[in-house]
Each structure stands twice: as structure tokens, then as C-alpha cells.
Amino acid sequence: MKIIKLVSENFKGLKAVEIEPDNNFQIISGKNAQGKTSVLDSIWAAISGKAALKGTDKPIRDGADQAIVRVDLDDIVVTRKWKGDKTTLEVTAKDGAKYNSPQTMLDNLVGRLSFDPLSFSNLDAKKQKEALQELVGVDFSKLDAERKGLYEERTFINNDAKKLEGALSEIPFTEKDTPAEELSASEVLSEITFVHNKNRVNAARRNELERFRTEASRSHEEIKSIESEILLLQQKLDNRKKSYAEMCETGKALKAEVEALVDGDTTELEEKLQNIEALNKSIRHHKNRLRIQDEIAECKKSSEFLTKKMADIDQLKIDTLQSANFPIAGLSFDEDGITFNGIPFKQCSVAERLKVSMAMAMSLNPQLRVIRILDGSLLDSDNLALIQQMAQDQDYQVWIEIVDDSGKVGIQIEDGQVKEN
Structure with a gap:
């Protein structure tokens, strides 16, 4: 499901725009503070409502009394209105039928991450790992906690064994025929x-x-x-x-x-x-040595048992990762965060990080096949071509904003409206 037509009036920095986007790759261009971001935000505000408006105090443009955004998708039309501090939502099918619980219906279409793949690339390693685990349905938090507990317990036991070995070294050696008990x-x-x-x-x-x-x-x-x-x-x-x-x-x-x-x-x-x-x-030295040697043996036995349990957990994690359905070949994660082709995500090239982020965004939005990218000006021509190619190959629609006032790139927004070229 992709966007066929977008109509936004008086939403944030927009006056009135009507856009029929390209099938897979739509660039929204213009100078700064002209309304480019408001175009992309209006889509997600219409679909996600309050979830998309966090940090936005006034969705209605200054001087207007209401804002309207209508998003025409393949099978449905989403219309959201803001007036004063109230908002209304209407979702209708192509045949005119209305949905009784429109927001619930839309929530089922929206992915679990932000629609902007670049935002995923900028997350810290922990949040990236959590997002990937949620996507593939793999959660190692309990296994990691158990392994950490076993590691700490083994460390404690090994420390005890070292202390016992130190105590053993202080005890003089005794003859093998030393009596077992002290004489009277x-x-x-x-x-x-x-x-x-x-x-x-x-x-x-x-x-x-x-x-x-x-x-x-x-x-x-x-x-x-x-x-x-x-x-x-x-x-x-x-x-x-x-x-x-x-x-x-x-x-x-x-x-x-x-x-x-x-x-x-x-x-x-x-x-x-x-x-x-x-x-x-x-005799006392002999008995003490035997006792400590038994304790050391028991410590080593416990340590070996815990080491095996840790190895079992590590193997279970490996098996689970091997059977998980990752959104792109070579993607995985370890204790520190996600990896791509065995390399930590932060150490991958810009193109590799972008490819992974796009794959994540696509996997998280299998029904509403629409992705936005803010700050597209940060991407060079090769990365833009990569995004466009991935969108075409996977049949997704990418909306991307770029700072450009030449009028030759995409749809140009000026003073909250579409500028006629």
C-alpha cells in the first residue's frame, strides 16, 4: 500500500499542497524553512496522530483556524482534521465504507520504528540492537542476564579457589605416612x-x-x-x-x-x-592440606559446570541467530550491538549503514510501503541512487527532503506551497 495523492492544508508550515508522487521515489526540495519537512510530517501525522506529533505544540499554521491532511492510499483514504485543541479522523474505503475504529486500523499498518531509516542509523548501539531483536523476534535479555549471573558466580568461585590455593601454599608439605589423626x-x-x-x-x-x-x-x-x-x-x-x-x-x-x-x-x-x-x-598440616585440596577440587568442578552452562547459552544464542529471519543477508548482533557482515554497525561504510537502515525500515513496514527520509541533503548522489534502487527493487515508496532551490529536483516547496516550475 503506497500513497497515490497527498493534500495538506494549513498543517504546520504549509498553506496548501497537493502532490501526486512518483511510484517509488519522491523528492521534496526547496530552501530551508519553506515547509519541506511539514510535507513529510503531514503524512505521518495523518496516519499516526498523536504518536507523530510528539513535541509539536501547534499542528495548525499560524493565522489559520484549522488544518486538514488527506492521504489517498491504494485502498483507503485517510482524512485527519485539527481545529483548536481537537482532532478528528476518518478512514474510508474506495467504495465509501467507513471504518469504525480508524486509528486502530491505521496502527496495524504502521511499522514499529520511525519511518525515517536515517534515524535508525543514528540510534545508539543499544537501541539499534533492541530494534533488530524486536524485528526478528529474538530477545536474549533473559539469556544474557542468566549468563551474566553465571559469569559472576564463576568469578566468585574462581576467586575462592585462588584464595584456597594461596592458603594451601602456606601449609608445609607432610609425609605420605603422616597419621590421619593427632596423637594423645x-x-x-x-x-x-x-x-x-x-x-x-x-x-x-x-x-x-x-x-x-x-x-x-x-x-x-x-x-x-x-x-x-x-x-x-x-x-x-x-x-x-x-x-x-x-x-x-x-x-x-x-x-x-x-x-x-x-x-x-x-x-x-x-x-x-x-x-x-x-x-x-x-598431622594438622596434613589434614588441612587434604581439606583445602578437596575445596579447590570442588571449586574447579563448580567453575567447569558454570563454564559449560555459559557455553550452552552462547551456543543457544548462535543457533537462534542462525534460524532468525533477518531483513538483509549479513545482518546480526552481538553483546555490543548490531553487526553487518561481522563488522560493528558504526564501523560500516555510510552506504552499508544506509542499506541496513533501509532494509530495517522496509521490514518494519510491510503493509504501508512508505518511508520518509529527513535531511536527505546529507546523502551524496551514490547514496541517493542506492535508496532509489532499493525502493524500486522492493516496491516501496520513499519520500525524501533535500535542500535545493533550483527547481530542477523533485517537487519544490516555497512559502508553504508547491512552486510551479
Whole structure:
């Protein structure tokens, strides 16, 4: 749907203009402050109403009491009037039928961006990216937020791992056979006491043996004395022999027991007691190293998990971009903004930026195939030819204003009217 005829009366800087534009490329020329921009603005004011008049306090020309703009499209005629602070809108079909909700009907025709592709080219990188994402239906804001959270979490974990590794480097290395738990000095002391008690018992038994030997020797001497008096002391001797025999048997058993006794050696335990604090310190270092090594391993595991999730998000974004329907081949976007053929948009040539902006404007206005370009004087002849060619190839109608008072370029506006050439 394109414009067949435009009639504007008393709108902003216009008195009265009637234009039947070229099919694809219409230049509006003239000096500054003659009404060129008002011609283009009147089209969008008629179609978009308040949305097109932001920042415009007085749509009615000074000295007039009302303004009228009529836009004749292929299938409909749009007529908007302003009088005082009120406005009316009427949309009729070719057969005369009127639309009950004209603004809603027009809003469905209008694209989501400004009709001026140069305005897209001048947006900052963030807004350009948002516009392109809206156009292709791709929104990475949630994925980007999730990835940012994962990145920050991984950074936090990696910092913890570095701190742990620093703490680990401060701990002395320990032997592989270092005991798992610290030793108890009281337990070793108890073992030493047990051995000492055992040795005292053994000494008592040895003393008992010596006493027994002394007594046995004394008894033997008595036997000799008794033998000299055997006749008189036979009875006493017999008793003593019997007693001696019993003592001998007991002595043999006691001797065998004593000979089997083995004294305990506390040298190793005493050395162990002397070195127990150093050993326990080494044990503590060993346990601390093992704990920190486990924590470092856990940090690395978490970091690797988060890195994989970030990679999954990056791959999802790549897959989504590859399947998206961009308005022109080579157009895409990254975290910093949109790109064209892999180059940041701001670094592209003027022609490339213009080509992308035109493609965006066309994609955003598939039904109302009308595009305006303000400040067309900023474009050289090559860029104007590029715009004209794209409009013809895609069957769009471009309205462009240019500062020129030669009367040889497009339709010239002078003092709010079409100047007759």
C-alpha cells in the first residue's frame, strides 16, 4: 500500500499542497524553512496522530483556524482534521465504507520504528540492537542476564579457589605416612606408666626369688648342722627335708617364671612423647592440606559446570541467530550491538549503514510501503541512487527532503506551497 495523492492544508508550515508522487521515489526540495519537512510530517501525522506529533505544540499554521491532511492510499483514504485543541479522523474505503475504529486500523499498518531509516542509523548501539531483536523476534535479555549471573558466580568461585590455593601454599608439605589423626600425650604417658608398673612387679618377683634362695641356703646349712645331730634330730631332719623338697619344687616353678620374664623398653615411647607435638603439628598440616585440596577440587568442578552452562547459552544464542529471519543477508548482533557482515554497525561504510537502515525500515513496514527520509541533503548522489534502487527493487515508496532551490529536483516547496516550475 503506497500513497497515490497527498493534500495538506494549513498543517504546520504549509498553506496548501497537493502532490501526486512518483511510484517509488519522491523528492521534496526547496530552501530551508519553506515547509519541506511539514510535507513529510503531514503524512505521518495523518496516519499516526498523536504518536507523530510528539513535541509539536501547534499542528495548525499560524493565522489559520484549522488544518486538514488527506492521504489517498491504494485502498483507503485517510482524512485527519485539527481545529483548536481537537482532532478528528476518518478512514474510508474506495467504495465509501467507513471504518469504525480508524486509528486502530491505521496502527496495524504502521511499522514499529520511525519511518525515517536515517534515524535508525543514528540510534545508539543499544537501541539499534533492541530494534533488530524486536524485528526478528529474538530477545536474549533473559539469556544474557542468566549468563551474566553465571559469569559472576564463576568469578566468585574462581576467586575462592585462588584464595584456597594461596592458603594451601602456606601449609608445609607432610609425609605420605603422616597419621590421619593427632596423637594423645596422655595416652602415651599411660602406656609408659603401664610398662613401669609391669617392671616393678617383675623386680618384686626377682627380689622374692633372691629371698627364697637365701632362705634355701640357710636351710641347707641347718641341714648340715642337723645331720651332725641326726640321731637326736632325725625327726626334725625328716620334717625339714620334706619342707625343703617342697620348697625346691616351688623354687623351680618360680625360677622358670622369672626366667621367662621380659622387661619392657620405654625408649621408643619416651622418644614418641618428646616428639608428639611436632608430629601432631605435621598431622594438622596434613589434614588441612587434604581439606583445602578437596575445596579447590570442588571449586574447579563448580567453575567447569558454570563454564559449560555459559557455553550452552552462547551456543543457544548462535543457533537462534542462525534460524532468525533477518531483513538483509549479513545482518546480526552481538553483546555490543548490531553487526553487518561481522563488522560493528558504526564501523560500516555510510552506504552499508544506509542499506541496513533501509532494509530495517522496509521490514518494519510491510503493509504501508512508505518511508520518509529527513535531511536527505546529507546523502551524496551514490547514496541517493542506492535508496532509489532499493525502493524500486522492493516496491516501496520513499519520500525524501533535500535542500535545493533550483527547481530542477523533485517537487519544490516555497512559502508553504508547491512552486510551479
